Amino acid sequence: MPYTAPAAASAERMSHVTGTMIAVPGGQKPVEQLEVGDLVLTKDNGAQPIRWIASRALNASSFKADPSLRPIRIQAGALGDQKPERDLVVSQNHCVLISDWRCELLFGEDEVLAPAKALLNDSTITIDHTCEDVTYYHFIFDQHEIVYSNNVETESFHPAAGLDMVDDAKREELFKIFPQLEDDIDAFGPQARASLTSQEVEVLMAC
Numbered sequence: 001m002p003y004t005a006p007a008a009a010s011a012e013r014m015s016h017v018t019g020t021m022i023a024v025p026g027g028q029k030p031v032e033q034l035e036v037g038d039l040v041l042t043k044d045n046g047a048q049p050i051r052w053i054a055s056r057a058l059n060a061s062s063f064k065a066d067p068s069l070r071p072i073r074i075q076a077g078a079l080g081d082q083k084p085e086r087d088l089v090v091s092q093n094h095c096v097l098i099s100d101w102r103c104e105l106l107f108g109e110d111e112v113l114a115p116a117k118a119l120l121n122d123s124t125i126t127i128d129h130t131c132e133d134v135t136y137y138h139f140i141f142d143q144h145e146i147v148y149s150n151n152v153e154t155e156s157f158h159p160a161a162g163l164d165m166v167d168d169a170k171r172e173e174l175f176k177i178f179p180q181l182e183d184d185i186d187a188f189g190p191q192a193r194a195s196l197t198s199q200e201v202e203v204l205m206a207c
């Protein structure tokens with residue numbers, strides 16, 4: 001069936017922000033400098049070319065209208081040694097890869113994706129109330145991938161989970177690249193890992 005945007009959207013999803021360093025062959029590149037065709041290092045499939053990229057700028061009035069649009073700041077080292085290697089700022093629903101024995105115990109998976117908002121701890125992972133504006137970037141490969149953002153494993157954009165936040169022009173551009181999505185947004189394929197809800201992450205962290 002044709003794509004129809006949901007009536008309401010709670011937050012930007014699968015979005016990196018300006019200044020995020022993305023691992024590419026031979027080094028790193030700021031997300032805002034990435035272009036269609038650029039190779040990005042992925043966890044599962046090596047260097048993969050970007051097929052589509054979009055951005056969305058938000059400001060204080062956007063945050064006031066919808067607080068869920070505010071980004072989350074993950075301080076350097078909050079997820080382990082050099083993870084991230086510098087503060088990582090992402091949208092609230094952007095998922096981070098978690099590798100933990102509890103994942104297998106509770107969910108039967110070696111690794112899972114967890115939304116950043118589920119990792120809030122009031123100290124090293126917090127909603128960034130200091131920023132007055134932010135630009136979110138979305139990029140897509142031929143399939144959903146895990147990439148390296150400031151040395152943290154995070155997800156690429158998956159259209160089935162966040163296309164409602166993309167403007168009409170960029171959505172039409174995406175449909176020209178992946179025409180099957182216009183009739184069935186789920187035709188893009190599965191997520192790279194199982195994605196937990198905030199409640200499931202709470203259970204995981206409580207063990």
